[in-house]
Amino acid sequence: xxxxxxxxxxxxxxxxxxxxxxxxxxxxxxxxxxxxxxxxxxxxxxxxxxxxxxxxxxxxxxxxxxxxxxxxxxxxxxxxxxxxxxxxxxxxxxxxxxxxxxxxxxxxxxxxxxxxxxxxxxxxxxxxxxxxxxxxxxxxxxxxxxxxxxxxxxxxxxxxxxxxxxxxxxxxxxxxxxxxxxxxxxxxxxxxxxxxxxxxxxxxxxxxxxxxxxxxxxxxxxxxxxxxxxxxxxxxxxxxxxxxxxxxxxxxxxxxxxxxxxxxxxxxxxxxxxxxxxxxxxxxxxxxxxxxxxxxxxxxxxxxxxxxxxxxxxxxxxxxxxxxxxxxxxxxxxxxxxxxxxxxxxxxxxxxxxxxxxxxxxxxxxxxxxxxxxxxxxxxxxxxxxxxxxxxxxxxxxxxxxxxxxxxxxxxxxxxxxxxxxxxxxxxxxxxxxxxxxxxxxxxxxxxxxxxxxxxxxxxxxxxxxxxxxxxxx
Amino acid sequence: xxxxxxxxxxxxxxxxxxxxxxxxxxxxxxxxxxxxxxxxxxxxxxxxxx
Numbered sequence: 001x002x003x004x005x006x007x008x009x010x011x012x013x014x015x016x017x018x019x020x021x022x023x024x025x026x027x028x029x030x031x032x033x034x035x036x037x038x039x040x041x042x043x044x045x046x047x048x049x050x051x052x053x054x055x056x057x058x059x060x061x062x063x064x065x066x067x068x069x070x071x072x073x074x075x076x077x078x079x080x081x082x083x084x085x086x087x088x089x090x091x092x093x094x095x096x097x098x099x100x101x102x103x104x105x106x107x108x109x110x111x112x113x114x115x116x117x118x119x120x121x122x123x124x125x126x127x128x129x130x131x132x133x134x135x136x137x138x139x140x141x142x143x144x145x146x147x148x149x150x151x152x153x154x155x156x157x158x159x160x161x162x163x164x165x166x167x168x169x170x171x172x173x174x175x176x177x178x179x180x181x182x183x184x185x186x187x188x189x190x191x192x193x194x195x196x197x198x199x200x201x202x203x204x205x206x207x208x209x210x211x212x213x214x215x216x217x218x219x220x221x222x223x224x225x226x227x228x229x230x231x232x233x234x235x236x237x238x239x240x241x242x243x244x245x246x247x248x249x250x251x252x253x254x255x256x257x258x259x260x261x262x263x264x265x266x267x268x269x270x271x272x273x274x275x276x277x278x279x280x281x282x283x284x285x286x287x288x289x290x291x292x293x294x295x296x297x298x299x300x301x302x303x304x305x306x307x308x309x310x311x312x313x314x315x316x317x318x319x320x321x322x323x324x325x326x327x328x329x330x331x332x333x334x335x336x337x338x339x340x341x342x343x344x345x346x347x348x349x350x351x352x353x354x355x356x357x358x359x360x361x362x363x364x365x366x367x368x369x370x371x372x373x374x375x376x377x378x379x380x381x382x383x384x385x386x387x388x389x390x391x392x393x394x395x396x397x398x399x400x401x402x403x404x405x406x407x408x409x410x411x412x413x414x415x416x417x418x419x420x421x422x423x424x425x426x427x428x429x430x431x432x433x434x435x436x437x438x439x440x441x442x443x444x445x446x447x448x449x450x451x452x453x454x455x456x457x458x459x460x461x462x463x464x465x466x467x468x469x470x471x472x473x474x
Numbered sequence: 475x476x477x478x479x480x481x482x483x484x485x486x487x488x489x490x491x492x493x494x495x496x497x498x499x500x501x502x503x504x505x506x507x508x509x510x511x512x513x514x515x516x517x518x519x520x521x522x523x524x
Contacts, residue, residue: 305489
């Protein structure tokens with residue numbers, strides 16, 4: 001059960017081949033046997049999960065189903081407020097973040113029948129792409145222990161990869177869904193800014209924060225996105241656009257779509273195996289009927305500077321009390337990244353926000369006049385060793401963080417939908433990953449491309465050695 | 475000023491200089507909300523008028 005896709009488990013539950021309680025117990029048993037090594041969870045709510053599963057099982061017995069998530073065990077990054085559970089945000093303080101209302105996305109998933117297994121480990125305050133955490137343990141990459149699971153939604157990705165949850169939610173301010181998905185060989189989707197409500201989620205940078213799913217397949221991500229997307233009066237930035245039935249649009253033919261392969265910036269300094277994997281994936285998309293063409297994108301560096309000014313300023317404002325009153329509780333690299341924000345003027349912050357508008361308009365006009373989607377690497381190299389990324393001075397580590405997330409951060413600034421999809425393995429079995437970026441609110445095209453790629457390949461059917469499956473149904 | 479403080483100030487100054495250069499020719503009418511307008515597709519394709 002724990003190695004199944006959400007789709008497969010959903011079908012099995014609907015057909016009464018597996019019960020919600022069995023599915024939940026199996027996930028909890030897997031967590032009990034593996035998580036001491038992986039550190040994917042901060043809080044496991046076994047009692048709450050089983051109680052919810054029993055209720056859902058009784059509903060099924062009465063002939064009532066809440067839909068495709070009925071009885072499916074999921075888990076949430078520990079910056080989502082979940083009723084009855086603490087939200088540490090990866091800090092030393094168990095209940096660092098509180099909100100009068102539960103995370104809207106969690107409430108929507110629960111209403112759709114999802115069972116909450118618990119809260120997932122993350123980089124402290126969601127600040128860092130490597131998934132190391134001095135308070136809750138470094139999340140281990142299930143494909144290669146001792147290596148980074150990526151971050152900041154490190155537990156969200158590792159849990160899906162290792163079968164410790166069927167699906168998870170993560171957040172993405174500079175790549176924090178896509179980077180760990182890429183490191184752990186799972187799917188991670190940052191939707192358009194405003195597509196999914198952030199109400200009830202710890203803000204890191206409200207201008208850059210996005211919430212989205214991590215799953216084993218693109219089809220599962222489409223299913224989850226369809227449930228959590230849509231306007232929420234509790235999040236003023238959430239869009240009022242209607243939400244399509246993404247899962248019904250997945251099988252539309254790709255013929256006629258133009259896919260741009262970034263000709264500048266996105267392949268500079270990329271590991272050979274990663275570059276080969278992404279270029280091979282682009283060829284698969286071409287074989288599936290798209291036209292793949294090289295495209296020169298507007299220089300992302302000004303956008304990266306804009307992102308840094310905005311996110312540093314906003315995160316310093318949000319976390320000022322922790323940094324000023326209990327600085328000794330924060331990891332030095334996390335503290336250093338926040339403290340820069342205290343030195344940025346209001347003038348520079350506002351200029352960055354104004355620049356963002358112009359850069360976004362220019363990117364949309366230039367790139368999407370030529371192509372319907374853009375393809376690029378997610379990360380410059382496969383998951384690095386934890387020992388390596390944690391070595392050196394604070395400055396060295398912070399610079400390393402910036403380099404590792406340089407291909408994802410621009411799309412937070414632009415607010416465009418961006419999907420990470422596994423596209424192979426390096427020679428030592430560390431996952432490779434492809435990033436597909438689309439027009440604003442055109443999640444459907446991005447998902448179609450990712451789904452078609454997965455239908456034509458088998459990377460997503462492989463499992464890390466640490467958790468060999470018993471069987472994996474289609 | 476301590477060494478860490480100097481480093482933070484230098485980082486912020488570097489970012490400020492980059493923003494200042496890029497923002498030199500921003501139109502007077504450019505405002506932060508233009509970002510959401512661009513995403514929602516309601517913007518006239520052109521630059522805002524001064």
